[in-house]
Amino acid sequence: MSLWFPRLAAERSLRARPVDAPFALTLFDRNSERLYDLCPRAEEAGLQRGMTLVHARSFCPALLTRPSDPGADQRFLRMLARWATRYCPWVGLDGRDGLFLDITGSAHLMGGEEPLLDDIRARLARAGLSARLGLADTPGTAWALSHFAEGIAGPGETLARIGPLPLAALRLADQTSTALERLGIATVSELYNLPRATIARRFDRDVLHRLDQALGNLPEQISPLGDEPGFAVRLTLPDPIGLLDDVMAGARRLVEHLCNELDRAEKGARELKLSFRRVDQENQVVELKLARPMRDPDRILALFERGVGAVDAGYGIDMIRLEAVAVEALGMRQLDRAGAKEKDSLDDLITQLGNRVGLENIQRFQPVDSHIPERSFKLVPAAYSSPASAWPARRPRPLRLFPPEPILASGQEPAFGPPPRFRWRGRSLSIVDAEGPERITPAWWEEDDGWDEGLRDYWRVATGQGQRLWLFFTPQAPRWFVQGEFG
Structure with a gap:
């Protein structure tokens, strides 16, 4: 099964903040602000993806816009992939706006293929998402149906269903499709009726490869999403401890071990949770949210020290557990002593203050490329942004x-x-x-x-x-x- 979300980015944004007007997301591309995704009302007004924002406003003065966030869109798509595992265990991503589901042996659990598709449509509609579904014997045919002729292709109906569709249904490159269309080959069936030797001699091998995948002559595997690795370590003590130095010594062992695991995975912890189990089975928890992804054990331990000092050990602690609740990619970087120390000190200060008042409440000014003074800056959380190198001002501006x-x-x-x-x-x-x-x-x-x-x-x-x-x-x-x- 292929699930295609034609308005994934716009609908994700509207789920968070609905508007009652034509709406679009914008992305800065080719030296101008362009439309990235649209809602149906904006499409009805004649707007299209890729239009410049100035051109779009001339068509639709009532258009409301927000900046796009492709990273958030991908996280949302991964969340939908996890949700789709309620129908089958084998779910994979399809580009930036689609999913593949291998429902072999699963459709009967929902009463058949039609009830399965109806259930998916109804649940996505309640969530405010429009989706197009295609179901067939092969991923290629399912993709073609979801994008060009929504429905089901039964056994032996593959060519009959995708034959009238345009060549783009085979997932060919635009340049290849255009070259074929100039020769008068506009549909999949017209391509199928050509001699294979002629196609192989005049065009890239991808043409026959995609055609064979759609028809089932070549296998195509769905790569399922793998589970994110968990990062957690535990220390069980033979005798209860209660002194601060002993607790910090145990925490140090856990932090060092966890940082080694993060280093091997090229990850950095963004949120940590240190749990202490007392002999009376009560739990004490110290949470630490970091301003930057980190895997430096000395710095992490120093930031934990204040929270650990406030822990009530009771009659003693017999187990300590450290978990990286949130992690982010953190590759190797070249360090200079002065610059790295100054940056780390600022990040640690933001972390210490943020764990008291909230990281989102510590903000910094970021420049915006606008000639309007009031729009030449914006406030963003310091923990989730980097300082800009220069302010894009052509003339001096006041401090x-x-x-x-x-x-x-x-x-x-x-x-x-x-x-x-x-x-x-x-x-x-x-x-x-x-x-x-x-x-x-x-x-x-x-x-x-x-x-x-x-x-x-x-x-x-x-x-x-x-x-x-x-x-x-x-x-x-x-x-x-x-x-x-x-x-």
Whole structure:
């Protein structure tokens, strides 16, 4: 069986935050923001994947968008693969938006093939997912049906079902399909009726290979998802312990052993759980969430020390267990002493603070490539992001940026520059130097309440009172504002 989710990315995002409007996910590609996935209402408006966002908004001004997250889409697809094991034990991924199920010997448990497909459709529909299903004797034919003619191909019906379908149903490369179509070969049956020697001589071997796989002349295996390896170690003690030094010594042995296992798998722990079983069968648990994937035993043990010190040993601890609850890939890296030590210290500080207030509450500013000042940055959790190397600014920007604040100004026409004197935040300030103007226009294709007044002419000014400010003037509604302060 082939399950194809034609709108997997968009529906995953809408499951988390529904909207009642045309919706699309965007991805920066080929130097522009393009549509990555769409909801049905956006498709009905004439939008297509790959369109630039500017072009799409000209077709559909009401379009709502969010940035895509291919990594989250793949995690969601893996979750669906685990869910699909309720129907059969053999489930594999098919690209970035599909699954293969080997239901041999499983269909009768649901009352047959039709009831099985109906049950899958109903459950996915309740979950807000649209899916197309194809069932056949071979994975190639099942894939063709799910993508081009949803349904079931019974025994001996393979060629009859896929014969009228276009060549793309054989999973051929676009270039190969186009070359065949230029010769007048548009369907699978037309390709099948050609002499095999002619096809082999003029085209890549993949053409006959895919055709034979679809017809069952060549085997095609489904690679099932393997279980993620678990990382956990346990230490059973012959005599109960209760002193902090003894408990930390036991924890050290476990941490070192676990880090060795992570090192062999090229993984790093992101979340750890240290459990202590007391002789009265009560459990004490210390959880540690890390700002970065880690497998350094000395650093991990130091971060555990505060939590272990708060453990109530009672009448003694007779078992200690350490589990890596969440792991991530962590390959080898070249270290320099100064840079690595400074970065590790920052990560450890974020970890220590995050385990008190929550890692998601420790945030950092990340640059965004936008000429709109209010959109030139975003706040992201520091534990799940890396600091940017440079801010994409073509001209100097203030160190502190805040919402525009009006000022009281008089004494000079805007055409000659900023006013020599103005009043801001209850203080009278005088300008001794100014540089500008820098005209910034709003993004006309996006709605932004903060830019409803149109153009802005920005000036960098130095005041006699020692402050360096970022002022702007709105020509269409003559007023002056302060929006930032330079360091």
